[in-house]
Amino acid sequence: MLQVQSLTKRFGPILAVDDVSFTVAKGEVLGFLGPNGAGKSTTMKMVTGFLSPTAGTAIVCGHDIQKSPIEAKRCIGYLPEGAPLYPDMTPQSFLGFTAAIRGMTGSDRASAISRAMALTELQQVASQPIETLSKGFKRRVGLAQALVHDPEVLVLDEPTDGLDPNQKHQVRQIIHEMAAEKTIIISTHILEEVDAVCSRALIIAKGRIVADGTPAELTARSPIHNAVTLRLRKTPPAGELKALGQIAGVASVESLSELGAPAYRVIPADGTPILQPVSKYVSDKNWEIEEIHLEKGHLDDVFRRVTTGTEAAAA
Amino acid sequence: MSASTDIRSVRVIFTRELTGYFSTPVAYVFLIVFLALAGAMAFYIGNFFSRNQADLDAFFVFHPWLYLFLMPAIAMRLWAEERKSGTVELLFTLPVATWHAVLGKFFAAWVFAGIALALTFPIWISINILGDPDNGPVVAGYIGSFLMAGAYLAIGSCISATTKNQIIAFVLAAVLCFLFTLGGTNMVLGFFQSFLPQSLVELIGSFSVLNHFTEIRKGVIDLTDLIYFFSVMGVFLFATVLVLDLKKGQ
Numbered sequence A: 001m002l003q004v005q006s007l008t009k010r011f012g013p014i015l016a017v018d019d020v021s022f023t024v025a026k027g028e029v030l031g032f033l034g035p036n037g038a039g040k041s042t043t044m045k046m047v048t049g050f051l052s053p054t055a056g057t058a059i060v061c062g063h064d065i066q067k068s069p070i071e072a073k074r075c076i077g078y079l080p081e082g083a084p085l086y087p088d089m090t091p092q093s094f095l096g097f098t099a100a101i102r103g104m105t106g107s108d109r110a111s112a113i114s115r116a117m118a119l120t121e122l123q124q125v126a127s128q129p130i131e132t133l134s135k136g137f138k139r140r141v142g143l144a145q146a147l148v149h150d151p152e153v154l155v156l157d158e159p160t161d162g163l164d165p166n167q168k169h170q171v172r173q174i175i176h177e178m179a180a181e182k183t184i185i186i187s188t189h190i191l192e193e194v195d196a197v198c199s200r201a202l203i204i205a206k207g208r209i210v211a212d213g214t215p216a217e218l219t220a221r222s223p224i225h226n227a228v229t230l231r232l233r234k235t236p237p238a239g240e241l242k243a244l245g246q247i248a249g250v251a252s253v254e255s256l257s258e259l260g261a262p263a264y265r266v267i268p269a270d271g272t273p274i275l276q277p278v279s280k281y282v283s284d285k286n287w288e289i290e291e292i293h294l295e296k297g298h299l300d301d302v303f304r305r306v307t308t309g310t311e312a313a314a315a
Numbered sequence B: 001m002s003a004s005t006d007i008r009s010v011r012v013i014f015t016r017e018l019t020g021y022f023s024t025p026v027a028y029v030f031l032i033v034f035l036a037l038a039g040a041m042a043f044y045i046g047n048f049f050s051r052n053q054a055d056l057d058a059f060f061v062f063h064p065w066l067y068l069f070l071m072p073a074i075a076m077r078l079w080a081e082e083r084k085s086g087t088v089e090l091l092f093t094l095p096v097a098t099w100h101a102v103l104g105k106f107f108a109a110w111v112f113a114g115i116a117l118a119l120t121f122p123i124w125i126s127i128n129i130l131g132d133p134d135n136g137p138v139v140a141g142y143i144g145s146f147l148m149a150g151a152y153l154a155i156g157s158c159i160s161a162t163t164k165n166q167i168i169a170f171v172l173a174a175v176l177c178f179l180f181t182l183g184g185t186n187m188v189l190g191f192f193q194s195f196l197p198q199s200l201v202e203l204i205g206s207f208s209v210l211n212h213f214t215e216i217r218k219g220v221i222d223l224t225d226l227i228y229f230f231s232v233m234g235v236f237l238f239a240t241v242l243v244l245d246l247k248k249g250q
């Protein structure tokens, strides 16, 4: 559906995208993550045919974006970063324009426009000049424009930026509903969004791919994945606490002072499951437990590690 | 890519652009300024009435100089504005070829200029009421003026594609149009005459908008004049496409 082949983009001395390759299949929602300036938008601009790559290309629905750009662009819906729009048009006339340029006419066009407006809840501002719309509504007009022709491939650059919580939920819902039928790439800085809508996440830093996997796989790379957090009524004897750290599979025991009561995090070696032996040990020793909790890990931690170079060889 | 989809793309862009002109007050300000200047030049500088002749020479003679500023003012926003606001990314990720957008925008600007020109019709009516003019040269004058507007707009379109700053686009386009006009004045040709052979001087003169417009204004629309204006438009619109395609790499 979408193949990105060794895309490279150089702006003078800046290597913005460095030999990036990946494939997204139909039914996949790829979350494109990375710090500011990592090259996400630049990659998307090349995939959608706005920028010419320095090297490499992208194949969209079987069409090379370099060799047959018009055919490739027909099956893409694209929301550019910042959702640029013609300020003097209304959402109605703007969607009419994009639908017409995509060859829709008459009642087909009218129903495509009303469907896109209904999905993004734009009806109430349909004939208000775009320049007078709030930021979130502008973003929604951009999104409606990307959806109006029901494209096979959707490329959305920070689609939920500036939306209220209800609209964020709505947009994730839309993506979710369309996912099975389409190939979707979204870039975002909201990591919960990745868990919520993406079937796969790709992290890039300084123009290179540094991690690629399902959200669960990436989360599993967190150092506290499968860690057990304990909160106790009383501080246990130092000897027993030391022995906890020597159970097979346990790497270390950290004291968590911020929880107030005596609390500890038992960190596994290499993410091995240690809940069973730890809980058995705790009940054997008759520690009075206020709370016991299995950690899944956080995408934030993984993101920070892979993009700041502390897990340099990870990719 | 069939011809019908090509035409559709150009037409859709043309329509959006032309409606765009009238959705802001800029269009009306422009029309008023154009009519006021065209009228004022004809009446005050050209002594339209006191010449006591029923023709529009006094009106048309200033058009090359009027267009020198007014056409770059229309053309400056064609691409510079899209680039500045980022909508160029939207436009060029839609399934349109660069030349569709270039032609659509150019035709919209040209038709807009045509509307401004057409709105000067009262001056034509008035000479027909006051006298008994030969309407042939008047029609030719309007056609020549419209062609000249197209040539200047194509030049302006090309310059506008090179920058995201509308002021720069305006100034550079005005300078380039000025050179194209000035090339036909006796002052410039006289200067070249002092050291170039006559044939070369004539060549320079033949590139001048002014000379071709003057020829048409006399009432004879010669094929060479038509070829000249359409070539200027063709060359600069083609250059616009090249500039835009080149900018895709940046």
Ligand SMILES: Nc1ncnc2c1ncn2[C@@H]1O[C@H](COP(=O)(O)OP(=O)(O)OP(=O)(O)O)[C@@H](O)[C@H]1O
Pocket: A011, A014, A015, A016, A034, A035, A036, A037, A038, A039, A040, A041, A042, A043, A081, B250
């Ligand atoms: N037109 C340009 N000219 C020069 N450098 C550019 C240009 N566009 C992008 N860059 C550079 O390329 C790099 C990647 O930028 P890009 O916009 O792709 O980042 P991003 O991952 O989308 O970041 P963000 O999360 O902030 O949106 C940056 O260093 C940026 O400064």
Ligand SMILES: [Mg+2]
Pocket: A040, A041, A042, A081, A157
């Ligand atoms: Mg970006």
